[in-house]
Amino acid sequence: MSSSLQDNYIKKESLYGAQNYSPLSVVIEQGEGAYLWDVDGNKYLDMVSAYSAVSHGHSHPELIKTLQSQSTKLAITSRAFYTEPFATFLEKLSNISGFESVLTMNTGAEAVETSIKAARRWGYFSKGIPEDNAEIIVANGNFHGRTTTIVSFSSDSSYKDGFGPFTPGFKTADYCGSCNCESIENCLSIESFEKKINKNTCAILVEPIQGEAGIRVPTEGWLTKLRELCDAKNILLILDEIQSGLGRTGKLFAFQHENIMPDGLILGKALGGALLPISAFLSSKEVMDHFKPGSHGSTFGGNPLASKVASKAIDLLFEDKLIENSKNMGEYFLSKLRQIDSKIVKEVRGKGLWIGVELNESEVNAKDLCLMLLNEGLLCKETHKTVIRFAPPLMISKKDLDWAIDKITKVFKTI
Numbered sequence: 001m002s003s004s005l006q007d008n009y010i011k012k013e014s015l016y017g018a019q020n021y022s023p024l025s026v027v028i029e030q031g032e033g034a035y036l037w038d039v040d041g042n043k044y045l046d047m048v049s050a051y052s053a054v055s056h057g058h059s060h061p062e063l064i065k066t067l068q069s070q071s072t073k074l075a076i077t078s079r080a081f082y083t084e085p086f087a088t089f090l091e092k093l094s095n096i097s098g099f100e101s102v103l104t105m106n107t108g109a110e111a112v113e114t115s116i117k118a119a120r121r122w123g124y125f126s127k128g129i130p131e132d133n134a135e136i137i138v139a140n141g142n143f144h145g146r147t148t149t150i151v152s153f154s155s156d157s158s159y160k161d162g163f164g165p166f167t168p169g170f171k172t173a174d175y176c177g178s179c180n181c182e183s184i185e186n187c188l189s190i191e192s193f194e195k196k197i198n199k200n201t202c203a204i205l206v207e208p209i210q211g212e213a214g215i216r217v218p219t220e221g222w223l224t225k226l227r228e229l230c231d232a233k234n235i236l237l238i239l240d241e242i243q244s245g246l247g248r249t250g251k252l253f254a255f256q257h258e259n260i261m262p263d264g265l266i267l268g269k270a271l272g273g274a275l276l277p278i279s280a281f282l283s284s285k286e287v288m289d290h291f292k293p294g295s296h297g298s299t300f301g302g303n304p305l306a307s308k309v310a311s312k313a314i315d316l317l318f319e320d321k322l323i324e325n326s327k328n329m330g331e332y333f334l335s336k337l338r339q340i341d342s343k344i345v346k347e348v349r350g351k352g353l354w355i356g357v358e359l360n361e362s363e364v365n366a367k368d369l370c371l372m373l374l375n376e377g378l379l380c381k382e383t384h385k386t387v388i389r390f391a392p393p394l395m396i397s398k399k400d401l402d403w404a405i406d407k408i409t410k411v412f413k414t415i
């Protein structure tokens, strides 16, 4: 929906900004609920949700009220002092998650880095791994962020090229799905993790569903098998739920689909109520107590403003029934997408309101399809060349989804 006004901003971004993204050509000015408007007043339904950071909807009135009132009282103190919003937030997150201890940061990548430090310290100080020998096993196709350490164990060359030297201490195993097994009993992925384990392994770090890799959903029982493996070998199981957590998959946490409990959990994105960055690493006292004053920190991590907003965002997850809506609307959306009879669709998969449509590569490019959907008033984003992901705000209504399904069907059928 390009116009001269929009072209002007797009040109400015290209001229003065680093070209580390490739946005769709639309300039967004305003958001409310599940909708976004561009600078020309065109209205769109948001199917991206800032890569799953907008669960409560844009500009939730209660969250705005919380942000405004806390910002006029106290916003930033650093952790040089105690504050009520931080203490209350820690207690709330610990209570809803069942983890004894919480360490807050700002971005997802920082919380992942925190989990790596925690796993290594536990490896050295609790498990007795010789200094500087700790190893963490990750999965093929992972996405955990963009710091130099995190891209060190990425399997995507575009995240790594020209950024070496990389951090050692990581091994890569196969994510579930690589072997196309029908049942978890003969899943080669578990075997692949087992083969990478040695006496220096301190943790396995995975996403319960791989988001950036194209919403790859593991076979049922995969996390349970990983849990059993970690128990048998005295290894921490750390789950990155930065995208999948806080209701996105139709449960509070994605690991709850399997009734297991990880040793460490990483949260971010929606924790900030679509207003502020705040992330967290959660674990047991045994793991967390290896952090001592001075060993780790962040100036903005746990600031009272973000803590207050995050506390409210947690309350609203339950008060607004966002988890339930994600489950019900997710099942509805998935079934409707599966009913679209189109030769361009190879597979539709997902959990809750987190759905990937894999396209037949020979038929169409996912980015072109996103542009066509944009012209119909739907904001979507591809991941890699072949998958369109649909991740609307968790408060989306059935009426809005029905409208979206009509538009998606129309676009898919025109090809």
Ligand SMILES: Cc1ncc(COP(=O)(O)O)c(C=O)c1O
Binding pocket: 051, 107, 108, 109, 110, 112, 143, 144, 145, 146, 207, 211, 212, 240, 241, 242, 243, 268, 269
């Ligand atoms: C699973 C996962 N981990 C980590 C990150 C990194 O989070 P951030 O961009 O806030 O650093 C992301 C971001 O998309 C993610 O999806």
